Amino acid sequence: MTTTADSKLANRRRRLPLYPALIFTIILTQIPFLVTLGISLFHWNIMYPDETRFAWFENFQTVAADEAMRAAIKNSVMLTTGVVFFSTAFGLLLALLLDRKFRGRALLRILVITPFLITPVAAALIWKHIIFNPMYGIVNGFATQIYQKFGGDSVVVIDFISQRPLVAIAVPMIWQWTPFMMLIILAGLQSQPPDILEAAAVDGASSRQIFRSMTLPHLRQYIQLSIVLGTIYIIQSMDFVFTITQGGPGSDSTIIPYQIYLTLFRKYEFGEAAAAGVIVIILTIILSSFAFRLIRNLLETEK
Amino acid sequence: MSTLKVNKPRQKTSLASRFSLSTFAWFLGLLFFFPVFWTLLISFRQEVDAGTFPPKWIAPFTLENYEKVFKVGAKSFLLNSAIASIGSTIVILALAFPAAYALSIKPIKKSKDVLSFFLSTKFLPPIAALLPIYLILKELQLLDNIFALTVFYVAMNLPLAVWLLRSFLKEIPRELVEAAELDGASTIKILYRVLVPISMPGIAATSLICFIFTWNEFLLAINVTGFGAATAPVYLVGFVTAEGLFFAQLSAVSIVVSLPVIIAGWAAQDKLVSGLSLGAVK
Numbered sequence: 001m002t003t004t005a006d007s008k009l010a011n012r013r014r015r016l017p018l019y020p021a022l023i024f025t026i027i028l029t030q031i032p033f034l035v036t037l038g039i040s041l042f043h044w045n046i047m048y049p050d051e052t053r054f055a056w057f058e059n060f061q062t063v064a065a066d067e068a069m070r071a072a073i074k075n076s077v078m079l080t081t082g083v084v085f086f087s088t089a090f091g092l093l094l095a096l097l098l099d100r101k102f103r104g105r106a107l108l109r110i111l112v113i114t115p116f117l118i119t120p121v122a123a124a125l126i127w128k129h130i131i132f133n134p135m136y137g138i139v140n141g142f143a144t145q146i147y148q149k150f151g152g153d154s155v156v157v158i159d160f161i162s163q164r165p166l167v168a169i170a171v172p173m174i175w176q177w178t179p180f181m182m183l184i185i186l187a188g189l190q191s192q193p194p195d196i197l198e199a200a201a202v203d204g205a206s207s208r209q210i211f212r213s214m215t216l217p218h219l220r221q222y223i224q225l226s227i228v229l230g231t232i233y234i235i236q237s238m239d240f241v242f243t244i245t246q247g248g249p250g251s252d253s254t255i256i257p258y259q260i261y262l263t264l265f266r267k268y269e270f271g272e273a274a275a276a277g278v279i280v281i282i283l284t285i286i287l288s289s290f291a292f293r294l295i296r297n298l299l300e301t302e303k
Numbered sequence: 304m305s306t307l308k309v310n311k312p313r314q315k316t317s318l319a320s321r322f323s324l325s326t327f328a329w330f331l332g333l334l335f336f337f338p339v340f341w342t343l344l345i346s347f348r349q350e351v352d353a354g355t356f357p358p359k360w361i362a363p364f365t366l367e368n369y370e371k372v373f374k375v376g377a378k379s380f381l382l383n384s385a386i387a388s389i390g391s392t393i394v395i396l397a398l399a400f401p402a403a404y405a406l407s408i409k410p411i412k413k414s415k416d417v418l419s420f421f422l423s424t425k426f427l428p429p430i431a432a433l434l435p436i437y438l439i440l441k442e443l444q445l446l447d448n449i450f451a452l453t454v455f456y457v458a459m460n461l462p463l464a465v466w467l468l469r470s471f472l473k474e475i476p477r478e479l480v481e482a483a484e485l486d487g488a489s490t491i492k493i494l495y496r497v498l499v500p501i502s503m504p505g506i507a508a509t510s511l512i513c514f515i516f517t518w519n520e521f522l523l524a525i526n527v528t529g530f531g532a533a534t535a536p537v538y539l540v541g542f543v544t545a546e547g548l549f550f551a552q553l554s555a556v557s558i559v560v561s562l563p564v565i566i567a568g569w570a571a572q573d574k575l576v577s578g579l580s581l582g583a584v585k
Contacts, residue, residue, distance in 0.1 A: 011411065011412070013490060014405060014409065014411050014490075015405060015411050016405075016490065017401030017402060017404050017405045017490060017494070018401070018402045018405035018406065018411065018417065020398050020401065020402070021398040021399055021401070021402035021461060021465060022402065022417065022420075024398060024457070024458065024461065025420075025421065025424055025458065025461055025462060028454070028455065028457075028458035029424040029427060029432075029458055029462075030424075031435070032431075032432035032435035032436055032439075033427065033431060033432060033435075035434075035435035035438070036431050036432065036434060036435055039434065039435075093331070094328075094331065094332070094335075097324065097327065097328035097331065097332075098328065098332075100321070100324065100325070100328075102321075102324075102325035102328065103325065104329070105328075108328065108329060108332040109572070110569055110572065111332055111333070111335070111336040112332045112335055112336065113568065113569075113572060113575070114336060114339050114565060114568075115335060115336070115338070115339065116568070117515070117561065117564050117565045117567075117568035117569075118339065118557070118561045118564075118565070119518070119519045119535070119536055119539070119557070119560050119561045119564060120519055120521065120536075121519075121521055121536040121539045121540055121560075122536070122539055122556075122557035122560050122561050123557075125539060125540075125553060125557060126338060126342050126553070126554070126557055127338070129549075129550060129553060130338075130341065130342060130345070130354075130550055130553070130554065131338060131341075133354070135356060136354035136355065136356055136550065138341060138358050140356075141355075141356055141357045141358040142357070142358060144356075144357060145357050145358075155356075175335070175338065178335065179335075180579060183575060183576040183579065184576055184579065184580055184584055186576075187576045187577075187580075187584045187585065188584065191584075191585070222584065225580060225583060225584070226580075229579070229580060229581075232426055236428050236429065236430065237522075238430070238522065239521045239522075239536075242521075242525075242540070243540060256430075257428070257430040257522070260430050260431075260433075261430065261433070261522075261526075264433065264434055264437075265526065270434060273434055274434055277428070277430060277431030277432075277433075277434065278431070280428045280430060280431050281427065281428060281431050284426055284427065284428050285426075287426075288423065288426035291426065292419070292422065292423075294583070295422065295580075295581060295582075295583040298583040298584065299582075299583060
C-alpha cells in the first residue's frame with residue numbers, strides 16, 4: 001500500500017513542473033476561442049449597442065451571404081494554393097542544389113534563407129515600393145533597360161499593384177516562404193542515411209534510379225509536412241495584403257483574415273466577425289489534423 | 304575499396320554537369336538574395352539616387368538615412384519590440400523548461416496527450432482570437448500597453464517552446480536525473496543545477512526562434528497598440544504614408560527593423576528548421 005501511495009506522490013511531484021505552462025496555455029488560448037464562439041451567436045455592433053441581442057446562427061447566414069467574404073474565401077484559396085505550390089517547387093529545387101557539395105555552399109545557404117528572416121511588413125514594403133513601383137521600381141526600370149537595348153523606344157510601365165493585385169501579393173510571399181520550404185526539404189535530404197545510398201551505388205544503381213526510388217519516397221513526408229505547415233501559416237497571415245493592397249482594388253485582393261479584420265474594426269460588426277472566426281477555426285482544425293498526423297509520423301520514424 | 308572503383312567513373316563523367324549545377328545554384332541563390340542586396344545598396348544613398356529611372360548601380364555613399372531612422376524616433380518602437388520579444392522569451396523559457404522536463408526524460412502519464420494539446424494550440428488562427436483579446440484588454444484598460452502585449456506573445460509561442468525544448472531534453476540520459484534523485488536533489492535543483500547547464504544549446508536555439516516569431520508579429524500588435532506601445536512592424540506600416548520620396552529611408556528602416564531577426568536567424572540556422580517544423584524535423 002505504501003508503495004502505491006509513494007508512487008502516487010512521486011507521480012504528482014513529477015507532474016508539478018508541467019502545471020504553470022499548461023494552466024497558462026489553457027487560460028490564454030482556450031478562453032478567447034470560447035468567447036469568440038459565444039459572441040458569434042449574438043447580433044452585436046458597438047455603433048448600435050441598443051440592438052444587441054441573441055441571434056442564434058444569423059451571423060453565420062450573413063457571413064455566408066456576404067459578397068466580400070465570398071471574394072475573400074476565393075482569394076484566400078487562390079493565394080494560398082499559388083504561394084504554397086511555387087514556394088514548395090522553388091524550395092525543392094534549391095534544396096536539391098544546396099544538398100550537393102560545392103564551393104561557398106555555406107555562404108549561399110545563408111544568403112538564400114535571408115528573405116525568410118526579413119520582417120514580413122518590411123518585405124511587403126520593399127516589394128510594394130522599391131520593386132513594384134510603376135515609375136521608379138526596379139522591375140519596370142530593368143525591363144525598360146533591356147527592352148531599349150533590343151531596339152525598343154518606349155518605357156515599360158506596368159502597375160502590378162492595381163492591375164494584378166493578387167500577383168503583386170503572391171510574388172513577395174513566394175519569395176519569403178521558399179526558404180522555409182527549402183529548409184524542411186533540405187533537412188529531409190540530409191537525414192537520408194548515406195551508407196544506404198552508397199550501397200545502392202555499389203550495386204550499380206544510377207544516380208537517377210537512386211533519386212527516383214530512394215530519395216523521392218524518403219522526401220515525400222518532408223514535402224508533405226512543408227506543404228501542410230506552410231498552408232497553415234500562409235492562410236493565417238495578412239501582413240502582405242494589409243501592406244501592399246489593403247484588399248483592393250474593391251475586394252479584388254481581400255483574404256479571410258483581412259476581411260475579418262475589416263468586419264471588426266471598420267464595420268464594428270463583432271457578431272459577424274466572430275462567426276467568420278468560428279468558420280476559420282473549423283477549417284484550421286481540418287487542416288491541422290493532417291499536420292498532426294505528419295508530425296507524429298516523423299517523430300515515430302525518428303526513434 | 305570496391306566502392307571507389309564503382310564510383311570513380313561516374314564522378315568523372317559528371318564533372319561538367321556538376322560545375323554547371325553549382326553555377327546554376329549560385330545564379331538562383333543570388334537572384335533570390337537580390338531584393339535584399341538592392342535594399343541594402345540604396346539604403347546607403349541619398350533619396351535622389353535611390354528611386355531613379357532607370358535604376359543606377361553606382362551612386363555616392365551616405366549614412367544619413369540610418370541617422371534619420373534614429374532621429375525620427377524609431378528608437379522607442381525598437382525598444383517596445385525589444386521589451387516584447389526579449390521579455391516574452393524569458394517568461395516562455397521559465398514556463399516551458401519545467402514543462403518540457405515533465406514531458407521528456409521520465410515522461411508523466413498522458414504526456415502524449417498533453418503534447419498534442421500544446422501542438423493544437425499552435426495551429427489555432429490568431430485572427431479568431433483577436434476580438435476577445437481586444438475586448439479583454441479594453442475592459443482592463445490595458446490597450447496600448449507593451450506588457451499586456453508581451454503576455455499574449457508568451458501564450459503564442461509557449462507551445463512551440465515546450466515542443467522544442469522537449470526534443471532537446473529527450474536526448475539526455477535518464478540515469479543522470481535518477482542519480483541526482485538518489486542524492487536527494489529536489490526537482491528545482493535537478494532542473495536548474497543539472498539540466499539547464501547541459502541544455503544550453505537547446506535553450507539558446509529555442510530563445511532565438513521565439514525571438515524571431517515575436518519580433519515579426521504584426522496582427523496582434525497593430526490592433527492592440529496605439530502610439531505608445533507600437534512595435535517596430537507597426538511603426539514601419541505607418542512610416543510610409545508620411546513623405547514623398549522615401550525609397551532610401553524606407554530601405555534603411557526596413558534593414559534596421561529586420562536586422563535583429565536576420566542576425567538571430569543566421570545564428571540559429573541549424574536549429575531554425577526544427578523550430579519551424581515544431582520539432583518534427585531535426
